[in-house]
Amino acid sequence: MLALLLSIAPALAVEPAEMLSDPALEARARTISRELRCVVCQNESVDDSPAEVARDIRRAVRERLVAGDTDRQVLDYMVARYGDYVLLNPPFKARTWALWLGAPLVLLLGAAGLWVASRRRAAALAPPPLSEAEQARLDALIKPRD
Structure with missing residues (x-):
């Protein structure tokens, strides 16, 4: 009803x-x-x-x-x-460009912001490279035994 x-x-x-x-x-x-x-x-x-x-x-x-x-x-x-x-x-004219382009512009800016944030987060979460001593020890551990 x-x-x-x-x-x-x-x-x-x-x-x-x-x-x-x-x-x-x-x-x-x-x-x-x-x-x-x-x-x-x-x-x-x-x-x-x-x-x-x-x-x-x-x-x-x-x-x-x-x-x-x-x-x-x-x-x-x-x-x-x-x-x-x-x-x-x-x-579509100079006085109405915001009505036409406002929403797509906000969407693009938001997508760019999310992309930058994800890149920063990925860089912050990446482990630091191994030192020479750590790499040598890893190589020794995974080296096949004859």
């Missing part, structure tokens, strides 16, 4: 009062809402988010569509208002 309730939770994000009477405009609004990130949720589209700010963004999208804006104009309006972070798939 809990799994069923959790699976329909995203469907409850868009309230019936928000929906447009024109099915074509509503479909466009839903498509645009799926491309926009809720600015207070963790990587969730405004179409799926029940947060108040997501509701405001959904309302603004519908108002812009009713006013006659194209999908691109609506997205540009949202970017102008909230920045590139509002897009679930932000463009």
Whole structure:
């Protein structure tokens, strides 16, 4: 029962009062809402988010569509208002390089740190070389007897 309730939770994000009477405009609004990130949720589209700010963004999208804006104009309006972070798939440019390269860079730095640490540990655990006397004694012990 809990799994069923959790699976329909995203469907409850868009309230019936928000929906447009024109099915074509509503479909466009839903498509645009799926491309926009809720600015207070963790990587969730405004179409799926029940947060108040997501509701405001959904309302603004519908108002812009009713006013006659194209999908691109609506997205540009949202970017102008909230920045590139509002897009679930932000463009790659100087202001968004951290969004695109931040995670891989942290992963590479972590891997490099682990590699350096393992090399240091291996060097610290390596036994010192045998002295000449120890080597001679070892050779005498393992020399086959005739």
